[in-house]
Amino acid sequence: MTREGHRIRLRKEQLVQGAALCLLLFLAGLAIAGPSGLLAWSENSRLLDQRNAQVVALIVERDRLQNLVDLLNPANADPDLVGELLRQNQNMVHPDEVVLTLPESE
Structure with a gap:
C-alpha cells in the first residue's frame, strides 16, 4: 500500500472513531440530563x-x-x-x- 493510501485510510479511521466518540458522548449526556436521565429521576419520583x-x-x-x-x-x-x-x-x-x-x- 502506498503512503498516500495509508494516510487516507488512517484519516477515515479517525473520522469514524471521532463520530463514534461524539455519539457516545451524546448518549451519555442523555443518560444524565435527558427526560428520563439521572437529573430527572428526583422530579419523576416526586x-x-x-x-x-x-x-x-x-x-x-x-x-x-x-x-x-x-x-x-x-x-x-x-x-x-x-x-x-x-x-x-x-x-x-x-x-x-x-x-x-x-x-x-x-
Missing part, C-alpha cells in the same frame, strides 16, 4: 408520590360516595339519611318540626 397521594384521596372519595349510593338504594333506603338530605337540599320539614338557625361562628 411526581409519582403526588399522583399516589391523589389516587388515595380519590379512592377515599369514591368509597364515601359508594356508601352514600348504597344507603340511598330505593329498595332499602336509610330513612335518616333520606330525611337529612331532604332537609339539607330541598329545605323540606315536617309540619310539627321547628327549625332553629344558629349564627355561624368564625
